[in-house]
Amino acid sequence: MFYGWTLVAVGFVVTCIGMGAMMSLSIFLQPLSQAMGWSRAGISAAGLLNFLGMGLGSFVWGAMSDRFGTRAVVISGGVLLGGGLVAASQANTLLQFQLCFGVLVGLAIGSFYAPLTALTTKWFTENRSLAVALVSAGMGLGSTVLGPLVRGLITSYDWRVAMIVVGNIAWLVIIPAALLVREPARAAGLSSAGAGIPAGPELTAAQAFRTPQFAAVAFTHFCCCAAHSGPIFHMVSNAMDHGISAMTAATVFGVAGIGSLGGKILCGLIADRIGAKRMILIGLTAQATAIALYTLIGSAAAFYALALGFGFSYGGVMPLYAIVVREYFGAKIMGTVFGALGAVATLGMAIGPVAGGFFYDSFGSYFWLFAGSAGIGLGAVAIAATFRPPQPVQVPLPTPSLAG
Numbered sequence: 001m002f003y004g005w006t007l008v009a010v011g012f013v014v015t016c017i018g019m020g021a022m023m024s025l026s027i028f029l030q031p032l033s034q035a036m037g038w039s040r041a042g043i044s045a046a047g048l049l050n051f052l053g054m055g056l057g058s059f060v061w062g063a064m065s066d067r068f069g070t071r072a073v074v075i076s077g078g079v080l081l082g083g084g085l086v087a088a089s090q091a092n093t094l095l096q097f098q099l100c101f102g103v104l105v106g107l108a109i110g111s112f113y114a115p116l117t118a119l120t121t122k123w124f125t126e127n128r129s130l131a132v133a134l135v136s137a138g139m140g141l142g143s144t145v146l147g148p149l150v151r152g153l154i155t156s157y158d159w160r161v162a163m164i165v166v167g168n169i170a171w172l173v174i175i176p177a178a179l180l181v182r183e184p185a186r187a188a189g190l191s192s193a194g195a196g197i198p199a200g201p202e203l204t205a206a207q208a209f210r211t212p213q214f215a216a217v218a219f220t221h222f223c224c225c226a227a228h229s230g231p232i233f234h235m236v237s238n239a240m241d242h243g244i245s246a247m248t249a250a251t252v253f254g255v256a257g258i259g260s261l262g263g264k265i266l267c268g269l270i271a272d273r274i275g276a277k278r279m280i281l282i283g284l285t286a287q288a289t290a291i292a293l294y295t296l297i298g299s300a301a302a303f304y305a306l307a308l309g310f311g312f313s314y315g316g317v318m319p320l321y322a323i324v325v326r327e328y329f330g331a332k333i334m335g336t337v338f339g340a341l342g343a344v345a346t347l348g349m350a351i352g353p354v355a356g357g358f359f360y361d362s363f364g365s366y367f368w369l370f371a372g373s374a375g376i377g378l379g380a381v382a383i384a385a386t387f388r389p390p391q392p393v394q395v396p397l398p399t400p401s402l403a404g
Helices: 003-023 025-036 040-068 070-089 094-109 113-123 128-156 159-178 205-209 212-233 235-241 246-274 276-293 300-317 320-329 334-363 367-384
Strands: none
Touching: 003 025, 003 070, 003 094, 003 113, 003 128, 003 159, 025 040, 025 094, 025 128, 025 159, 025 212, 025 235, 025 246, 040 070, 040 094, 040 113, 040 212, 040 334, 070 094, 070 113, 070 159, 113 128, 113 320, 113 334, 128 159, 128 246, 128 300, 128 320, 205 334, 212 235, 212 276, 212 300, 212 320, 212 334, 212 367, 235 246, 235 300, 246 276, 246 300, 246 320, 276 300, 276 320, 276 367, 300 320, 320 334, 334 367
């Protein structure tokens, strides 16, 4: 069997556990507030630090994966993730929790998605969108796998026990899986010309960062993440505020993960046929529409239905940015460029959790969170419509000699 699919399976498992552990903060939100007396905005600040750390980590770990290899990066991230979760479980002050769960866990998560996605694009020429989508699908499934488990552990024991268990799962699953990560033999020899960029010298990371194409893709990704991060993070609390039980609200969160999984796979298959840009435009439009509909619903059935559609839309879009980067900038600097893109995107992800906490504490509901997020989502659609491949790098011609 082509080993690239083994790498896809590893990426799926690692991103599932890693992102599921980080996003479980939304399950801990209300129990932490009740048990420790911390405000929702204060706990949500750990989510802000998660995404800031993830953004910085994506760039640093991505550059390190280009230099030292992806296996070492993922193993290091697995060790750090488990340590951050176990340390956070022992926090007695809000600041201790924010540093352990926010900073350490966020930095650790940055070592998974960007480096593994970049490596996957190097393994595949055919079915590239599908392969990247499957790696990304683990991120969406993480909340489905760990959400009910965390909720059950909190109900049976307390939040500290639940967080210790998640930390140990991270160690026991991610570190052994990372040992299977392998670089493709031809990765060093790939050129940008073979990646969809007109023939010419291989772009350096500095050259790529100065192109308007990188700016357009990065700003679109930023707006996309800013639009959906708040609704995702506050999904459980919003449902509970409408009278939905805690366990039912956790399963609503899981349904969004199932929708995200389906969106990644189906949109990846479609993108291989109609192109990543066109599929991004379709997905971003659907995402903005789904977010706006959250201002109108209140029943459990409506929450389930919308969670499925919302998860499908944001899940289907997320892996396609990697395909655009691979096609525009080539394989050699993929880890660095996609890591930088991830750093910009996670700034958008960092806005939503804190904005949701602020709006709730200020107005007693999440209405303005959903309204603002929908508007930002429409902005992402407008920017994505400007995507164009970069111009070829011009090779200076040698000056003819007049001697002789």
